Amino acid sequence: MASKGYSNLSVAVIIVLGLFASGVNSQGPSSSEAPSSSEGEAPRSSEAPGSSEGGPVNEFCHTADHKDFCTKMVRGATTLQDATRNVVESTLDIAIELQKMYPLLEPAVKDLPPKTKKSVLDTCRQNFETTVDDLKDCLGFVEKNDKGSLNVHLSAATSSDCSDAFEGSAEMPKPIKDKLDLMYQAADNCLAVSEQI
Secondary structure, three states: HHHHHHHHHHHHHHHHHHHHHHHHHOOOOHHOOOOOOOOOOOOOOOOOOOOOOOOOOOOHHOOOHHHHHHHHHHHHOOOOHHHHHHHHHHHHHHHHHHOOOOOHHHHOOOOOOHHHHHHHHHHHHHHHHHHHHHHHHHHHHHHHHOHHHHHHHHHHHHOOEEEEEHHOOOOHHHHHHHHHHHHHHHHHHHHHOOOOO
16 A cells, blocks of 8 residues: 555656646747737736746836736836836726725625624725725826826825725625735836836
8 A cells, every 4th residue: 555655646746847847848938928918918907916927027027026917017018107107007907896896895794783894894995996096196197207196196005994994803705805915916016117217
């Protein structure tokens, strides 16, 4: 019986090593083209971070924590202003998607006392609305080259008021949590790109 377990382990190790080796080879020089989406252009928003792994990092994303995601967000921009506009637009798209997901919050707080339920829902609604408004304002600041106002409003977009409202009272629905995490990464990318202005 011990030799059969050893054989299964050996086979598993060989498979993992084979997958690793093929992954390394697929990221070599032959796959250095820029990532593309099925529609022929880079996605603007909710594609998962890291889905362009292995491709070149856009010149405006070298200081970003989420370089691959940032590279998708800049959508091939060649000027800093275009790159900044594109990352803000991508983040705004995610924030609007998040705002549309608001109804998913109600079932998550249904068992809370009425006052707490109202407080959590109001906090999240206001947080989502304010984030969308801040990001819309950011597009104007990009056009005016107003780095100070841009960065203040981008920082506000990373506010975790909704997450904080759920802390200790109810479990946030996974789709909302995932979209919030994506938006925080996108806003972080915005700050990394915009601070180069």
